[in-house]
Amino acid sequence: MEGANEAGRAPRATASLHQRIVADVEGKIVSGEWPPGARIPFEIELCDFYGCSRMTVNKALGRLVDAGLIERRRKAGSFVSRPRSQAAVLEIHDIRAEVAALGLPYRFEITARARRSARSVDLGRIDLAGGAPVLALRCLHFAGERPFCAEDRLINLSAVPEAATEPFEDLSPGAWLVARVPWTDAQHRIGATNAARAVAAVLGIDVGTACLTIERRTWRAGEAITSVELTYPGAAHRLVARFTPTS
């Protein structure tokens, strides 16, 4: 049976067989040839078509399940998924990288730093018991000479005690945390607000200017690590997310 490899199409691929099956099926789906809800051929039929064993087809279809392109039910067969919602992969670059992408020199300043017990005003921002030790930081990121983004961060010192003594001279708090602390969950809330007086003064913009705000919280195994609010002058910044179904 191993000799029947070229069944059905050109054997050109340097890619492996199961990769080719993935690509073929994916092509049929995204082209619309197999619309959402359609049944795709049974494993056995694909085995015949590609002249391979069931394991190979099974592996390919398993990947498509992982990718969310198909769903499978015993006895019934495999079906093209109905997209439930659009999804976009939003890459959260390091701010240094964002600025570098603009071709401008980057620097940041820590403008406020306080170690304290979590107050009630903090509790809405980070999952902590009252009184837990936190590090509160304010930080301003510059692109060239202009303020690019204002950062207001809380770090849970129970989870990251080393942060208490870290000077944050070379790495910004965000970059330092990403490099040091693994996380298992993150939540982002993205919104638009009119700049209040304090924010406007810091960013050098007029009061009321629309600003993009990103609030990010991260956890590791259920324990809050950090919560950060980033405020970008709205007219000057866009978040960009590109997405293809299979990345």
Added chain:
Amino acid sequence: MEGANEAGRAPRATASLHQRIVADVEGKIVSGEWPPGARIPFEIELCDFYGCSRMTVNKALGRLVDAGLIERRRKAGSFVSRPRSQAAVLEIHDIRAEVAALGLPYRFEITARARRSARSVDLGRIDLAGGAPVLALRCLHFAGERPFCAEDRLINLSAVPEAATEPFEDLSPGAWLVARVPWTDAQHRIGATNAARAVAAVLGIDVGTACLTIERRTWRAGEAITSVELTYPGAAHRLVARFTPTS
């Protein structure tokens, strides 16, 4: 060899063996026990540990490669990946679903509709040759009696000719397109703007109120399908993205 299944830990799982291996290795990585760059045990060693065949371990590690958690090199072994950038999966729900999640009744109105040849002003919004037929729509989405979101859309009629005669009575243009037209690429740009007079009037807000704008363009196999600009009153709406490394 099949009898040695409980080697090393609780056999509690109803899950399959390769799923348990995935979960275990993932746990070691996200907990920091195996930091980025660390070599994880060879397949053979994991086979011994779990008392299973190499194929089973191979399948588990293959999934972790897909998920981006590890990288593998022949002869050298498998290594925990260094995270390149943070990423968040941003779910773009149907607007009807967003409103339903608020517990409010949903409806929408088409407020403007024009079939025309693409003008120069359109070309910045959608990848088309000048003169190609487009359908320009404006649509207002309501949550209860209050405007929730303003939509300004262009549809490429060369790619989606059926749109020309579609009345968009039951389904909003966005929902209609998602259900009907598969896409292969999407790009989102998210920003904040101060409401101009026209937008403010439509949304029933004050001029200058910060608004969240989402510009989404979709393509199928390189051909532009549609481009849409959604404007949400900023104070009233937050985009939420949750993310866990292995989804």
Added chain:
DNA sequence: CCGGCCCTCATGTATAGACAAGTCGCGGCG
């Protein structure tokens, strides 16, 4: 001492066979 060749090792891919677990339908029984 340096360079090239080859052996070895780990992963990558694929096979055939086996059994388990849902599930759809048909046929027989009440």
Added chain:
DNA sequence: CGCCGCGACTTGTCTATACATGAGGGCCGG
């Protein structure tokens, strides 16, 4: 006529085996 049970079908999982591929490291010769 209706309903239930069983068998058949499809996917899910796993094993044992085999060969290919790529890369590291050591050995041997110049």
